[in-house]
Amino acid sequence: MKNRREFLKTAATGAVLLGSQSKLGLAAAVEKHVSGARSRVVVARDAALQAHGAQLDQQRVLALLDKAMAAYTGHKNPPEAWQSVIPRGKVIGIKINGLGGRGISSHAVLVHAICERLQQAGVPAGNIIVWDRNARDLRACGMTINTDRSRVRCYGSDTAGYEDQETACGSAHLRLSKILTRECGMVISVPILKDHNMSGVTFSMKNMYGVIDRPFLLHGNNCNPGVADLNALPVIREKVNFTIGDALTSVYQGGPVFQPQHLWHPGTLVVGQDRVAVDYTAWQILDRKRAEAGMSTLKADGREPRYIATAADAAHRLGTNNPQHIHLVEV
Amino acid sequence: MTLSSNTGKLASALVVLVAMLSVTGCKKSKVDPFPASGAIAGWQKTSQTRTFAAKDLWKYIDGEAEQYIKAGVVTTSTSDYKYQDKLEAVVDVYTMGNTAGAEKMFSVSSQSKGAKSVQLGDAGVAYAQSVSFRKGPYLVHIVAYEDTPGAPEALMALAHGVDAKL
Numbered sequence: 315m316k317n318r319r320e321f322l323k324t325a326a327t328g329a330v331l332l333g334s335q336s337k338l339g340l341a342a343a344v345e346k347h348v349s350g351a352r353s354r355v356v357v358a359r360d361a362a363l364q365a366h367g368a369q370l371d372q373q374r375v376l377a378l379l380d381k382a383m384a385a386y387t388g389h390k391n392p393p394e395a396w397q398s399v400i401p402r403g404k405v406i407g408i409k410i411n412g413l414g415g416r417g418i419s420s421h422a423v424l425v426h427a428i429c430e431r432l433q434q435a436g437v438p439a440g441n442i443i444v445w446d447r448n449a450r451d452l453r454a455c456g457m458t459i460n461t462d463r464s465r466v467r468c469y470g471s472d473t474a475g476y477e478d479q480e481t482a483c484g485s486a487h488l489r490l491s492k493i494l495t496r497e498c499g500m501v502i503s504v505p506i507l508k509d510h511n512m513s514g515v516t517f518s519m520k521n522m523y524g525v526i527d528r529p530f531l532l533h534g535n536n537c538n539p540g541v542a543d544l545n546a547l548p549v550i551r552e553k554v555n556f557t558i559g560d561a562l563t564s565v566y567q568g569g570p571v572f573q574p575q576h577l578w579h580p581g582t583l584v585v586g587q588d589r590v591a592v593d594y595t596a597w598q599i600l601d602r603k604r605a606e607a608g609m610s611t612l613k614a615d616g617r618e619p620r621y622i623a624t625a626a627d628a629a630h631r632l633g634t635n636n637p638q639h640i641h642l643v644e645v
Numbered sequence: 646m647t648l649s650s651n652t653g654k655l656a657s658a659l660v661v662l663v664a665m666l667s668v669t670g671c672k673k674s675k676v677d678p679f680p681a682s683g684a685i686a687g688w689q690k691t692s693q694t695r696t697f698a699a700k701d702l703w704k705y706i707d708g709e710a711e712q713y714i715k716a717g718v719v720t721t722s723t724s725d726y727k728y729q730d731k732l733e734a735v736v737d738v739y740t741m742g743n744t745a746g747a748e749k750m751f752s753v754s755s756q757s758k759g760a761k762s763v764q765l766g767d768a769g770v771a772y773a774q775s776v777s778f779r780k781g782p783y784l785v786h787i788v789a790y791e792d793t794p795g796a797p798e799a800l801m802a803l804a805h806g807v808d809a810k811l
Binding site for chain 1 (some may be wrong): 706707708709710711712733735754757758759760772773774775788789790792
């Protein structure tokens with residue numbers, strides 16, 4: 315059994331090897347970080363998104379996505395924007411999060427918008443897989459299960475299965491979803507922003523708890539270093555390299571389950587390739603809302619998401635949590 | 646003391662023990678807190694009841710499970726409901742190891758701003774879209790997905806229906 319130091323060394327080495335094959339890999343990220351370039355994070359808002367009740371306006375969501383992608387990539391033409399962040403000829407996974415049930419899960423309207431733009435960017439429909447832990451979670455997001463390759467596919471790890479061989483992750487041994495390991499060449503993380511009673515915040519990196527068979531094994535010490543260790547696994551570090559963070563609605567207290575009394579509609583997307591910077595930004599958004607509601611910060615509440623700093627440390631090098639190194643673009 | 650009298654006493658003790666276990670055991674296993682469709686005016690039960698043992702609770706609420714386990718949850722059952730085709734809700738019933746466990750978890754859910762005390766079980770609170778109450782070792786959360794006119798009243802009616810079955 316590998317100890318923690320060996321695990322991290324192996325994870326980092328594997329990531330560098332894998333990263334050398336992609337412009338979005340760790341090697342590029344590390345180079346950018348070391349050279350002093352800042353990680354770009356876009357926060358795109360549409361305050362009127364939910365003006366007509368609980369139903370999100372499909373066209374407005376698409377417009378918001380386009381605005382976010384244009385700000386992130388510098389390409390105003392949506393297909394060009396998407397082509398600049400996705401590899402050619404690969405199966406693109408969209409890992410959503412339906413754990414919170416119908417009330418607080420990644421929104422289908424956003425997922426459909428992403429699928430539409432991916433296809434316009436040249437990705438065949440059958441090369442897109444929308445996925446999560448299981449069919450129930452996917453349905454909670456409003457998705458329809460489909461394994462037909464002539465259309466966008468949508469199924470859970472309960473259908474695809476998990477690898478037989480366990481992977482060491484810190485002190486835990488767990489099995490990874492075959493959708494991640496075998497089917498996808500790249501995965502876009504589409505988490506839903508939530509308060510989390512243990513980890514403080516659940517967003518891009520915590521979304522990866524849905525790609526393993528026994529996530530509770532990584533819950534110790536407020537998910538720290540569990541979240542960072544998991545994201546440092548080479549296959550996750552390399553393949554899951556873009557986040558379209560869903561903060562269209564959110565819960566700012568009492569999560570990760572649906573708490574209607576703490577439901578909030580930020581009408582926001584948080585977009586970036588640096589998952590640590592994305593999560594750091596999401597944490598600030600959540601804390602600002604808590605302050606507005608007269609609540610203590612997550613840190614004061616004893617739930618500071620310390621895994622974010624761990625993910626940025628020298629052992630994990632998954633990105634930056636230093637606001638001086640984050641180029642925040644608000645549109 | 647003879648062997649036969651010892652055997653007799655042992656047998657009697659066993660009978661009493663089995664009787665006690667069967668009474669308490671049956672009471673818990675036979676409790677079905679979920680009102681059937683139509684039992685509460687306007688409410689339809691729209692899914693089968695799913696029950697999770699403590700060790701499997703993560704499959705249902707993952708990160709939320711730990712605090713229930715620490716408080717001694719034994720099982721959790723859940724079912725979906727629909728009210729007159731205009732309101733959908735989920736009913737979660739947590740069977741804790743004892744009343745103290747239910748009190749502990751109830752205190753977590755009843756501290757939020759806007760909680761209104763209601764007459765349900767041993768103690769209850771209501772919000773615009775949810776109702777929570779405890780009764781003995783049971784903790785019940787009923788949450789609506791929509792914030793529609795009449796939702797609080799409809800949720801309270803469903804909650805009373807669950808309360809009556811516990």
